[in-house]
Amino acid sequence: MSKPKDEQKIESIRTACIRIVLQTGFNGLRMADVAKEAGIATGTLYIYYHDKQSLVIDVFQRTKQEISEALFRFTPAGNDFTSVFRGWWFNYFHFAISNPEKILFAEQFLYSGLIPSAVVEETDRLFLPLDAFLVNAREAGLILRLDTEIIKAQLTAPVHTLLKVKEKNPELLDHQSVEGIFQMAWQSIQPQK
Amino acid sequence: MSKPKDEQKIESIRTACIRIVLQTGFNGLRMADVAKEAGIATGTLYIYYHDKQSLVIDVFQRTKQEISEALFRFTPAGNDFTSVFRGWWFNYFHFAISNPEKILFAEQFLYSGLIPSAVVEETDRLFLPLDAFLVNAREAGLILRLDTEIIKAQLTAPVHTLLKVKEKNPELLDHQSVEGIFQMAWQSIQPQK
Amino acid sequence: MSKPKDEQKIESIRTACIRIVLQTGFNGLRMADVAKEAGIATGTLYIYYHDKQSLVIDVFQRTKQEISEALFRFTPAGNDFTSVFRGWWFNYFHFAISNPEKILFAEQFLYSGLIPSAVVEETDRLFLPLDAFLVNAREAGLILRLDTEIIKAQLTAPVHTLLKVKEKNPELLDHQSVEGIFQMAWQSIQPQK
Amino acid sequence: MSKPKDEQKIESIRTACIRIVLQTGFNGLRMADVAKEAGIATGTLYIYYHDKQSLVIDVFQRTKQEISEALFRFTPAGNDFTSVFRGWWFNYFHFAISNPEKILFAEQFLYSGLIPSAVVEETDRLFLPLDAFLVNAREAGLILRLDTEIIKAQLTAPVHTLLKVKEKNPELLDHQSVEGIFQMAWQSIQPQK
DNA sequence: TATGAATGAGAATTCATTCAT
DNA sequence: CATGAATGAATTCTCATTCAT
Numbered sequence: 001m002s003k004p005k006d007e008q009k010i011e012s013i014r015t016a017c018i019r020i021v022l023q024t025g026f027n028g029l030r031m032a033d034v035a036k037e038a039g040i041a042t043g044t045l046y047i048y049y050h051d052k053q054s055l056v057i058d059v060f061q062r063t064k065q066e067i068s069e070a071l072f073r074f075t076p077a078g079n080d081f082t083s084v085f086r087g088w089w090f091n092y093f094h095f096a097i098s099n100p101e102k103i104l105f106a107e108q109f110l111y112s113g114l115i116p117s118a119v120v121e122e123t124d125r126l127f128l129p130l131d132a133f134l135v136n137a138r139e140a141g142l143i144l145r146l147d148t149e150i151i152k153a154q155l156t157a158p159v160h161t162l163l164k165v166k167e168k169n170p171e172l173l174d175h176q177s178v179e180g181i182f183q184m185a186w187q188s189i190q191p192q193k
Numbered sequence: 194m195s196k197p198k199d200e201q202k203i204e205s206i207r208t209a210c211i212r213i214v215l216q217t218g219f220n221g222l223r224m225a226d227v228a229k230e231a232g233i234a235t236g237t238l239y240i241y242y243h244d245k246q247s248l249v250i251d252v253f254q255r256t257k258q259e260i261s262e263a264l265f266r267f268t269p270a271g272n273d274f275t276s277v278f279r280g281w282w283f284n285y286f287h288f289a290i291s292n293p294e295k296i297l298f299a300e301q302f303l304y305s306g307l308i309p310s311a312v313v314e315e316t317d318r319l320f321l322p323l324d325a326f327l328v329n330a331r332e333a334g335l336i337l338r339l340d341t342e343i344i345k346a347q348l349t350a351p352v353h354t355l356l357k358v359k360e361k362n363p364e365l366l367d368h369q370s371v372e373g374i375f376q377m378a379w380q381s382i383q384p385q386k
Numbered sequence: 387m388s389k390p391k392d393e394q395k396i397e398s399i400r401t402a403c404i405r406i407v408l409q410t411g412f413n414g415l416r417m418a419d420v421a422k423e424a425g426i427a428t429g430t431l432y433i434y435y436h437d438k439q440s441l442v443i444d445v446f447q448r449t450k451q452e453i454s455e456a457l458f459r460f461t462p463a464g465n466d467f468t469s470v471f472r473g474w475w476f477n478y479f480h481f482a483i484s485n486p487e488k489i490l491f492a493e494q495f496l497y498s499g500l501i502p503s504a505v506v507e508e509t510d511r512l513f514l515p516l517d518a519f520l521v522n523a524r525e526a527g528l529i530l531r532l533d534t535e536i537i538k539a540q541l542t543a544p545v546h547t548l549l550k551v552k553e554k555n556p557e558l559l560d561h562q563s564v565e566g567i568f569q570m571a572w573q574s575i576q577p578q579k
Numbered sequence: 580m581s582k583p584k585d586e587q588k589i590e591s592i593r594t595a596c597i598r599i600v601l602q603t604g605f606n607g608l609r610m611a612d613v614a615k616e617a618g619i620a621t622g623t624l625y626i627y628y629h630d631k632q633s634l635v636i637d638v639f640q641r642t643k644q645e646i647s648e649a650l651f652r653f654t655p656a657g658n659d660f661t662s663v664f665r666g667w668w669f670n671y672f673h674f675a676i677s678n679p680e681k682i683l684f685a686e687q688f689l690y691s692g693l694i695p696s697a698v699v700e701e702t703d704r705l706f707l708p709l710d711a712f713l714v715n716a717r718e719a720g721l722i723l724r725l726d727t728e729i730i731k732a733q734l735t736a737p738v739h740t741l742l743k744v745k746e747k748n749p750e751l752l753d754h755q756s757v758e759g760i761f762q763m764a765w766q767s768i769q770p771q772k
Numbered sequence: 773t774a775t776g777a778a779t780g781a782g783a784a785t786t787c788a789t790t791c792a793t
Numbered sequence: 794c795a796t797g798a799a800t801g802a803a804t805t806c807t808c809a810t811t812c813a814t
Contacts, residue, residue: 006777025306026219031805041779046806108304110357111297113218146373147365149358154377157350164303165342172340180339184347188381199794224788225797234796236790245788411692412605417809418776427775429811438809490690496743497687499604532759533751535744540763543736550689551728558726566725570733574767585798610784620800625785 010048012038017059022101026108029056056114061123063106068126070095081142084133089182093159097173100163107160127152143189155185203241205231210252215294219301222249249307254316256295261319263288274335277326282375286352290366293356300353320345336382348378396434398424400445408487412494415442442500447509449488454512456481467528470519475568479545483559486549493546513538529575541571589627591617596638601680605687608635635693640702642685647705649674660721663712668761672738676752679742686739706731722768734764 016037021029031052035042049055076087096103109115134151137143143151158181166172173181209230214222224245228235242248264285269276289296302308327344330336336344351374359365366374402423407415417438421428435441457478462469482489495501520537523529529537544567552558559567595616600608610631614621628634655666675682688694713730716722722730741760745751752760 025304027306030803042805043780043807044778047777052805104304108301111218111301113220144373144377146370146377149362149365150355150370150374153354153358154351154374154381157354158347161346161350161353162343165346169342172342177339177343180337181343181347183385184337184339184381187383188347188377190380192376223786228797235788236797237795239789240794411690413692416807421776428809429776430774432810433773494687494690497604497683499606530759530763532756532763535748535751536741536756536760539740539744540737540760540767543740544733546740547732547736548729551732555728558728563725563729566723567729567733569771570723570725570767573769574733574763576766578762588798609782621784622786622801623799626798631784 009038009040009044013040013045013048013055014059014062017055018063018101018105021105021108026112031055053114056109056112057116057119060106060109060115061119063102064123064126066099066102067092067095067106071127072129081137081140085137085186086182088130088133089155089185092156093178093182096159096163097166100166103160103163141191144191151189154188158185199241202231202233206233206238206241206248207252207255210248211256211294211298214298214301219305224248246307249302249305250309250312253299253302253308254312256299257316257319259292259295260285260288260299264320265322274330274333278330278379279375281323281326282348282378285349286371286375289352289356290359293359296353296356334384337384344382347381351377392434395424395426399426399431399434399441400448403441403445404449404487404491407491407494412498417441439500442495442498443502443505446492446495446501447505449492450509450512452485452488453478453481453492457513458515467523467526471523471572472568474516474519475541475571478542479564479568482545482549483552486552489546489549527577530577537575540574544570588617588619588623592619592624592627592634593638593641596634597642597680597684600684600687605691610634632693635688635691636695636698639685639688639694640698642681643702643705645678645681646671646674646685650706651708660716660719664716664765665761667709667712668734668764671735672757672761675738675742676745679745682739682742720770723770730768733767737764 013034016034017029020033020037029052031045032042034055035045038045045055049058071088071092074087074091076083110120130152131148134143134148138145138148138151162173162181206227209227210222213226213230217226222245224238225235227248228238231238238248242251264281267280267284269280303313323345324341327336327341331338331341331344355366355374399420402420403415406419406423410419415438417431418428420441421431424431431441435444457474460473460477462473496506516538517534520529520534524531524534524537548559548567592613595613596608599612599616603612608631610624611621613634614624617624624634628637650667650671653666653670655662689699709731710727713722713727717724717727717730737760741752
């Protein structure tokens, strides 16, 4: 009886991959470095992933999965729009602040040329509950009458950009600022009276 | 008044560089391909750029320059906040829609590991008039009391993301939607009563 | 009287080795594949063979042994040259047709760089009875006065080549053809009147 | 104006490839060694050949081409079967003796798994004149009534095998022996009276 | 013995950069 | 200046062999 393929090892590979991209930029992602960072031999990497692209795709998918789970993890008891919106927004924001490397990894590799569009479409489906939520709100006249994609862009993009800004200026996001950022998200989609 | 021959050639190199990144992702940016796309020999590229990084940095800087020029190009006659805000926002939006590849190039290569932070800081200075404008508005109580970086992120990020969305769904941004997107930007930064 | 367990396992390794070479060419002979085809683990292979070369050499020797045994297995009662020649030729031919992979394996790996010449010389000795037989016939004026090696090449080479041809055109070797092929072998070595 | 891709360089690559296979067996064919032997850098090899397989295929095809040209190069004046047969056979034999590495390369790589069967079929067509020649002779009752493939195997295979034998025993093929070998080829295909 | 995941030396391939023309 | 073939260091990937279980 021999050692089984190790899920924990895969996880350390994923972590190593993300960490290296964060440190060196996507241009610096070398299989040998990933292996070293994960504490395994180069060849071992190829037991778990057929090639570099498979690795990147898997990390991309997993990360999207995590993001989506984080977004929906906690839904407030009251099912009114305001509560759920606030709950989900903070879910997302806190995940982003706590795991900036994951958010940035997913954003960056979207345009690496390594992620086939089929994979992108597949991972997009993870966020369908959010689409449904926004469509309902729109029909109910609770938010502006705009395409869901536009609304989603409006709500998520500033968060991603702030992660980048935060690197330069880490004290930027104090408690008061975060409330302000939420306030902007909330105000932005209000319907006109 | 036409550009000198060399400047034309450099321009075609820049264009080729951007086009290739747009088509193949940053992973597919090969010096040989840039040369071919620009209609010159590989060696010729090295007459104009010392190495790959110089090329990318130059294109990055130039692009940022263009974006900044576009943003400030047209300033409405009336100097009131609302008019200028609206004017600049549409300047920016129209440039982005007309030159998505430039916006995306600048965004993506920010994290390539090829752009030194000194260069990033330098190009950021191109947008100082915007910072001043926002600081003034904030002091005058016209917008939310938040750090300028946060406000800028709020205003620009959704536009960038919409460019990506537009690739998949080109009809998305009709006239009415654009007004809606502006509306969101405007609403988002309003101070609380 | 069945083989001991280990010998059975070794035999399945040999078979696997030959089968893989036949299917994928010598370029495709991987230790891991041999193990899988033999139904054992990669590591187990190394209990029976010290390294890849040992395996190939063993299979080579065994195969040569089998070929030689097949050649001499049945010797006609009458000891006249014609009968023995015919008998041995058909022994050889039938073995070749029934076990093309073994003949081809032995031929191909002769030039792999994996079989030391000492091994080749050793296996050549398995065919000494044939040499003696041909020398006798030559001295008796029953066949052409040529070096034994030349005669052997003349007699065996066409058979090997026909195995390759047969792959493309399996119906080629009907009963009548086989008689014709024997006829050619026989005619070719007749002394001149 | 720059250096043009060099046909002479390609030829030196082909020669290097064949020489290395002859010296080290097909198992020892390394791209780096081919480059070194050809007097160029490894990368240069990839300007001329996309990958290792392309190289092997090209050398295979070229070699088959050469063999076929050698076979038909000199056709005796008298068009009678005997003269042409003798002429072509010696054409072939002399080429084989002078270029054993080419004959052996072509034979060995046939079963490397690197030559697609389409390529094999294509190169086989180079020998169609020989097929036609043999079919004519057969219809005219000049040779045994056997499939052309069988006759060709009978005629060529012993020559190939003798090349291998000659390596061990270089003096084997003196003038008299060669006449004897031809004699065997000739006798072998004679029709029965 | 048996297992098959792990290893890492080594082979194939890429591509930024150079240089002879 | 312009060319594009040539270079070779750097990188990806393979696979014979080892070893912990």
